[in-house]
Amino acid sequence: MIKIFGQVRYHWQPQLSILIIYWSLSLVPIFLGLALMYESSQIPMVVLSSFVLFMILLGIGFHRYFTIYESGTLRIISANPFQPSKLAIDQIEKIEVTKTSITLYLFGHEKVRTYYMRKWPKKYFVNALALNPHFRGEVVLTDHLIHLDYYEVYYKEKA
Template identity: 45%
Template structure:
Protein backbone atom coordinates (compact mmCIF):
# COMPACT_ATOMS: atom_id res chain seq x y z
CA UNK A 1 0.00 0.00 0.00
CA UNK A 2 1.59 3.23 -1.19
CA UNK A 3 0.10 6.71 -1.32
CA UNK A 4 0.93 8.51 -4.57
CA UNK A 5 -0.66 11.86 -5.48
CA UNK A 6 -3.29 11.44 -2.76
CA UNK A 7 -4.48 8.03 -4.02
CA UNK A 8 -3.78 4.78 -2.21
CA UNK A 9 -2.33 1.98 -4.32
CA UNK A 10 -2.84 -1.58 -3.15
CA UNK A 11 -0.21 -3.78 -4.83
CA UNK A 12 -0.99 -7.35 -5.91
CA UNK A 13 0.55 -10.20 -7.89
CA UNK A 14 -1.21 -12.59 -10.30
CA UNK A 15 -1.89 -16.28 -9.78
CA UNK A 16 1.04 -18.25 -8.40
CA UNK A 17 1.91 -20.15 -11.59
CA UNK A 18 2.04 -16.98 -13.69
CA UNK A 19 3.89 -15.18 -10.89
CA UNK A 20 6.68 -17.79 -10.78
CA UNK A 21 7.01 -18.03 -14.56
CA UNK A 22 7.03 -14.25 -15.07
CA UNK A 23 9.60 -13.47 -12.39
CA UNK A 24 11.81 -16.36 -13.48
CA UNK A 25 11.85 -14.99 -17.01
CA UNK A 26 12.34 -11.43 -15.74
CA UNK A 27 15.48 -12.31 -13.80
CA UNK A 28 17.16 -14.30 -16.61
CA UNK A 29 18.46 -11.15 -18.43
CA UNK A 30 20.20 -9.81 -15.32
CA UNK A 31 22.07 -13.10 -14.85
CA UNK A 32 23.06 -13.17 -18.52
CA UNK A 33 24.18 -9.55 -18.20
CA UNK A 34 26.32 -10.35 -15.15
CA UNK A 35 27.83 -13.38 -16.90
CA UNK A 36 28.73 -11.26 -19.94
CA UNK A 37 30.17 -8.61 -17.65
CA UNK A 38 32.38 -11.15 -15.91
CA UNK A 39 33.61 -12.58 -19.23
CA UNK A 40 34.84 -9.20 -20.49
CA UNK A 41 36.90 -6.63 -18.64
CA UNK A 42 34.82 -3.82 -20.13
CA UNK A 43 31.07 -3.19 -20.26
CA UNK A 44 29.73 -4.38 -23.60
CA UNK A 45 26.62 -3.28 -25.47
CA UNK A 46 25.07 -6.74 -25.15
CA UNK A 47 25.53 -6.67 -21.38
CA UNK A 48 23.86 -3.26 -21.18
CA UNK A 49 21.00 -4.38 -23.43
CA UNK A 50 20.29 -7.43 -21.23
CA UNK A 51 20.37 -5.16 -18.17
CA UNK A 52 17.91 -2.78 -19.87
CA UNK A 53 15.57 -5.71 -20.68
CA UNK A 54 15.70 -6.70 -17.00
CA UNK A 55 14.84 -3.14 -15.89
CA UNK A 56 11.85 -3.03 -18.27
CA UNK A 57 10.52 -6.44 -17.16
CA UNK A 58 11.04 -5.54 -13.50
CA UNK A 59 9.12 -2.27 -13.96
CA UNK A 60 6.24 -4.02 -15.68
CA UNK A 61 6.15 -6.71 -12.96
CA UNK A 62 5.91 -4.18 -10.14
CA UNK A 63 3.22 -2.16 -11.91
CA UNK A 64 0.25 -4.18 -10.60
CA UNK A 65 -2.05 -2.44 -8.17
CA UNK A 66 -5.63 -1.47 -7.31
CA UNK A 67 -6.96 2.07 -6.90
CA UNK A 68 -10.39 2.55 -5.30
CA UNK A 69 -12.23 5.65 -6.51
CA UNK A 70 -13.84 7.59 -3.67
CA UNK A 71 -16.35 9.55 -5.73
CA UNK A 72 -17.14 7.02 -8.49
CA UNK A 73 -18.28 3.42 -8.65
CA UNK A 74 -14.89 2.26 -9.98
CA UNK A 75 -12.20 -0.16 -8.95
CA UNK A 76 -9.20 0.54 -11.16
CA UNK A 77 -7.04 -2.54 -11.75
CA UNK A 78 -3.60 -1.66 -13.07
CA UNK A 79 -1.69 -4.59 -14.48
CA UNK A 80 1.18 -5.30 -16.85
CA UNK A 81 0.37 -2.49 -19.29
CA UNK A 82 1.52 0.76 -17.65
CA UNK A 83 -1.03 3.57 -17.71
CA UNK A 84 -3.95 1.46 -18.92
CA UNK A 85 -6.20 0.55 -15.99
CA UNK A 86 -9.17 -1.77 -16.29
CA UNK A 87 -12.25 -0.23 -14.72
CA UNK A 88 -14.55 -2.51 -12.77
CA UNK A 89 -17.71 -1.30 -11.03
CA UNK A 90 -17.53 -1.73 -7.25
CA UNK A 91 -21.26 -2.34 -7.19
CA UNK A 92 -20.73 -5.25 -9.60
CA UNK A 93 -18.62 -7.18 -7.07
CA UNK A 94 -20.83 -9.95 -5.71
CA UNK A 95 -18.40 -11.77 -3.42
CA UNK A 96 -14.83 -11.69 -2.16
CA UNK A 97 -13.22 -14.86 -0.81
CA UNK A 98 -10.29 -14.23 1.53
CA UNK A 99 -7.64 -16.81 2.29
CA UNK A 100 -4.30 -16.41 4.00
CA UNK A 101 -2.42 -15.14 0.94
CA UNK A 102 -5.08 -14.44 -1.68
CA UNK A 103 -8.23 -12.59 -2.58
CA UNK A 104 -10.66 -14.08 -5.06
CA UNK A 105 -13.01 -11.46 -6.45
CA UNK A 106 -16.28 -12.50 -8.10
CA UNK A 107 -18.01 -9.87 -10.21
CA UNK A 108 -19.85 -9.36 -13.48
CA UNK A 109 -16.52 -9.18 -15.30
CA UNK A 110 -15.10 -12.21 -13.43
CA UNK A 111 -18.03 -14.65 -12.92
CA UNK A 112 -15.67 -17.54 -12.02
CA UNK A 113 -13.53 -15.30 -9.82
CA UNK A 114 -10.08 -13.83 -10.28
CA UNK A 115 -7.29 -14.59 -7.84
CA UNK A 116 -4.95 -11.86 -6.57
CA UNK A 117 -2.01 -12.50 -4.25
CA UNK A 118 -1.46 -9.72 -1.73
CA UNK A 119 0.65 -9.07 1.34
CA UNK A 120 -1.00 -9.32 4.75
CA UNK A 121 -1.34 -5.62 5.56
CA UNK A 122 -2.06 -4.55 2.00
CA UNK A 123 -4.94 -7.02 1.87
CA UNK A 124 -6.36 -5.79 5.19
CA UNK A 125 -6.32 -2.13 4.22
CA UNK A 126 -7.64 -2.87 0.72
CA UNK A 127 -10.60 -4.81 2.13
CA UNK A 128 -11.26 -2.11 4.71
CA UNK A 129 -11.34 0.59 2.03
CA UNK A 130 -13.42 -1.52 -0.36
CA UNK A 131 -16.03 -2.64 2.18
CA UNK A 132 -16.40 0.87 3.61
CA UNK A 133 -17.01 2.23 0.09
CA UNK A 134 -20.65 3.28 -0.33
CA UNK A 135 -21.00 1.41 -3.65
CA UNK A 136 -19.92 -2.01 -2.34
CA UNK A 137 -22.95 -4.31 -1.97
CA UNK A 138 -21.27 -7.74 -2.05
CA UNK A 139 -20.32 -10.16 0.68
CA UNK A 140 -16.94 -11.06 2.15
CA UNK A 141 -16.20 -14.67 3.02
CA UNK A 142 -13.22 -15.88 5.04
CA UNK A 143 -11.80 -19.19 3.84
CA UNK A 144 -9.44 -21.25 5.94
CA UNK A 145 -7.85 -20.19 9.21
CA UNK A 146 -7.98 -16.41 8.83
CA UNK A 147 -10.56 -15.48 11.50
CA UNK A 148 -7.91 -14.65 14.11
CA UNK A 149 -6.04 -12.75 11.44
CA UNK A 150 -8.90 -10.29 10.87
CA UNK A 151 -10.10 -10.18 14.50
CA UNK A 152 -6.74 -8.69 15.53
CA UNK A 153 -7.16 -6.02 12.86
CA UNK A 154 -10.72 -5.26 14.01
CA UNK A 155 -9.53 -4.89 17.62
CA UNK A 156 -6.79 -2.48 16.45
CA UNK A 157 -9.37 -0.31 14.65
CA UNK A 158 -11.65 -0.27 17.72
CA UNK A 159 -8.75 0.84 19.93
CA UNK A 160 -7.91 3.69 17.54
CA UNK A 161 -11.52 4.93 17.55
CA UNK A 162 -11.62 5.00 21.32
CA UNK A 163 -14.47 4.02 23.63
CA UNK A 164 -17.97 4.16 22.18
CA UNK A 165 -20.51 6.52 23.67
CA UNK A 166 -23.59 4.95 25.20
Protein backbone atom coordinates in the same frame (compact mmCIF):
# COMPACT_ATOMS: atom_id res chain seq x y z
CA MET B 1 -0.29 -0.10 0.39
CA ILE B 2 1.37 3.07 -0.88
CA LYS B 3 -0.06 6.56 -1.22
CA ILE B 4 1.16 8.27 -4.40
CA PHE B 5 -0.26 11.57 -5.70
CA GLY B 6 -3.19 11.37 -3.26
CA GLN B 7 -4.28 7.89 -4.42
CA VAL B 8 -3.80 4.80 -2.28
CA ARG B 9 -2.40 1.82 -4.16
CA TYR B 10 -2.94 -1.71 -2.86
CA HIS B 11 -0.33 -3.98 -4.45
CA TRP B 12 -1.07 -7.56 -5.48
CA GLN B 13 0.84 -10.38 -7.17
CA PRO B 14 -0.20 -13.18 -9.52
CA GLN B 15 -0.33 -16.83 -8.54
CA LEU B 16 2.85 -18.08 -6.87
CA SER B 17 3.89 -20.40 -9.71
CA ILE B 18 3.51 -17.64 -12.30
CA LEU B 19 5.33 -15.24 -9.99
CA ILE B 20 8.32 -17.57 -9.62
CA ILE B 21 8.49 -18.23 -13.37
CA TYR B 22 8.28 -14.51 -14.19
CA TRP B 23 10.99 -13.43 -11.77
CA SER B 24 13.24 -16.32 -12.84
CA LEU B 25 12.94 -15.30 -16.49
CA SER B 26 13.41 -11.63 -15.68
CA LEU B 27 16.75 -12.38 -13.98
CA VAL B 28 18.12 -14.24 -17.03
CA PRO B 29 19.20 -11.07 -18.95
CA ILE B 30 21.19 -9.66 -16.05
CA PHE B 31 23.08 -12.92 -15.50
CA LEU B 32 23.77 -13.30 -19.22
CA GLY B 33 25.05 -9.74 -19.30
CA LEU B 34 27.29 -10.38 -16.30
CA ALA B 35 28.65 -13.55 -17.93
CA LEU B 36 29.39 -11.66 -21.16
CA MET B 37 31.04 -8.86 -19.21
CA TYR B 38 33.25 -11.39 -17.42
CA GLU B 39 34.47 -12.71 -20.78
CA SER B 40 35.62 -9.33 -22.13
CA SER B 41 37.76 -6.54 -20.71
CA GLN B 42 35.30 -3.78 -21.67
CA ILE B 43 31.56 -3.38 -21.29
CA PRO B 44 29.95 -4.33 -24.63
CA MET B 45 26.62 -2.99 -25.88
CA VAL B 46 24.98 -6.39 -25.30
CA VAL B 47 25.63 -6.08 -21.56
CA LEU B 48 24.06 -2.62 -21.42
CA SER B 49 21.02 -3.74 -23.42
CA SER B 50 20.55 -6.79 -21.17
CA PHE B 51 20.68 -4.50 -18.13
CA VAL B 52 18.05 -2.21 -19.71
CA LEU B 53 15.87 -5.26 -20.46
CA PHE B 54 16.20 -6.36 -16.84
CA MET B 55 15.16 -2.92 -15.60
CA ILE B 56 12.10 -2.95 -17.90
CA LEU B 57 11.07 -6.40 -16.65
CA LEU B 58 11.63 -5.25 -13.07
CA GLY B 59 9.31 -2.29 -13.59
CA ILE B 60 6.62 -4.45 -15.19
CA GLY B 61 6.89 -6.97 -12.35
CA PHE B 62 6.06 -4.40 -9.69
CA HIS B 63 3.33 -2.70 -11.73
CA ARG B 64 0.31 -4.52 -10.26
CA TYR B 65 -2.05 -2.69 -7.93
CA PHE B 66 -5.64 -1.68 -7.11
CA THR B 67 -6.92 1.89 -6.81
CA ILE B 68 -10.36 2.72 -5.37
CA TYR B 69 -11.98 5.93 -6.62
CA GLU B 70 -14.75 7.89 -4.90
CA SER B 71 -16.84 7.68 -8.09
CA GLY B 72 -17.41 3.96 -7.46
CA THR B 73 -14.68 2.57 -9.71
CA LEU B 74 -12.09 -0.05 -8.85
CA ARG B 75 -9.09 0.23 -11.13
CA ILE B 76 -7.04 -2.93 -11.53
CA ILE B 77 -3.58 -2.28 -12.94
CA SER B 78 -1.61 -5.24 -14.28
CA ALA B 79 1.00 -6.01 -16.89
CA ASN B 80 -1.63 -7.68 -19.09
CA PRO B 81 -3.02 -5.15 -21.60
CA PHE B 82 -5.88 -7.47 -22.64
CA GLN B 83 -7.50 -7.64 -19.19
CA PRO B 84 -10.06 -4.89 -18.43
CA SER B 85 -8.61 -2.42 -15.99
CA LYS B 86 -11.73 -0.68 -14.62
CA LEU B 87 -14.52 -2.31 -12.68
CA ALA B 88 -17.60 -0.73 -11.13
CA ILE B 89 -17.69 -1.42 -7.40
CA ASP B 90 -21.46 -2.03 -7.46
CA GLN B 91 -20.87 -5.00 -9.83
CA ILE B 92 -19.02 -6.93 -7.11
CA GLU B 93 -21.32 -9.58 -5.66
CA LYS B 94 -18.94 -11.15 -3.15
CA ILE B 95 -15.37 -10.82 -1.94
CA GLU B 96 -13.90 -14.00 -0.56
CA VAL B 97 -10.84 -13.37 1.60
CA THR B 98 -8.44 -16.19 2.44
CA LYS B 99 -5.07 -16.16 4.16
CA THR B 100 -3.17 -15.41 0.94
CA SER B 101 -5.68 -14.15 -1.61
CA ILE B 102 -8.78 -12.16 -2.49
CA THR B 103 -11.37 -13.54 -4.90
CA LEU B 104 -13.85 -11.17 -6.57
CA TYR B 105 -17.22 -12.54 -7.70
CA LEU B 106 -19.16 -10.29 -10.08
CA PHE B 107 -22.92 -10.10 -10.68
CA GLY B 108 -23.88 -12.04 -13.81
CA HIS B 109 -20.37 -13.42 -14.41
CA GLU B 110 -19.27 -16.95 -13.70
CA LYS B 111 -15.61 -16.06 -14.10
CA VAL B 112 -13.95 -15.14 -10.81
CA ARG B 113 -10.82 -13.07 -10.35
CA THR B 114 -8.25 -14.11 -7.77
CA TYR B 115 -5.49 -11.78 -6.61
CA TYR B 116 -2.75 -12.67 -4.13
CA MET B 117 -1.86 -10.06 -1.53
CA ARG B 118 0.12 -9.75 1.68
CA LYS B 119 -1.76 -9.63 4.99
CA TRP B 120 -1.93 -5.93 5.85
CA PRO B 121 -2.48 -4.42 2.38
CA LYS B 122 -5.22 -7.00 1.95
CA LYS B 123 -6.87 -5.95 5.21
CA TYR B 124 -6.81 -2.25 4.31
CA PHE B 125 -8.04 -2.97 0.78
CA VAL B 126 -11.00 -5.03 2.02
CA ASN B 127 -11.86 -2.36 4.59
CA ALA B 128 -11.71 0.44 2.02
CA LEU B 129 -13.79 -1.55 -0.47
CA ALA B 130 -16.40 -2.64 2.08
CA LEU B 131 -16.82 0.91 3.44
CA ASN B 132 -17.26 2.38 -0.05
CA PRO B 133 -20.89 3.57 -0.43
CA HIS B 134 -21.16 1.95 -3.87
CA PHE B 135 -20.37 -1.55 -2.55
CA ARG B 136 -23.51 -3.75 -2.48
CA GLY B 137 -21.92 -7.17 -2.02
CA GLU B 138 -20.73 -9.18 0.92
CA VAL B 139 -17.32 -9.97 2.37
CA VAL B 140 -16.71 -13.62 3.24
CA LEU B 141 -13.71 -14.41 5.43
CA THR B 142 -12.57 -17.97 4.79
CA ASP B 143 -10.04 -19.43 7.17
CA HIS B 144 -8.70 -22.96 6.96
CA LEU B 145 -6.40 -22.50 9.95
CA ILE B 146 -7.81 -22.14 13.43
CA HIS B 147 -4.78 -20.39 14.97
CA LEU B 148 -4.73 -17.49 12.47
CA ASP B 149 -5.37 -14.33 14.50
CA TYR B 150 -5.87 -11.97 11.56
CA TYR B 151 -9.60 -12.63 11.40
CA GLU B 152 -10.13 -12.10 15.11
CA VAL B 153 -8.42 -8.70 14.79
CA TYR B 154 -10.58 -7.91 11.77
CA TYR B 155 -13.81 -8.78 13.59
CA LYS B 156 -12.80 -6.78 16.70
CA GLU B 157 -12.15 -3.64 14.64
CA LYS B 158 -15.46 -3.96 12.76
CA ALA B 159 -17.49 -4.23 16.00
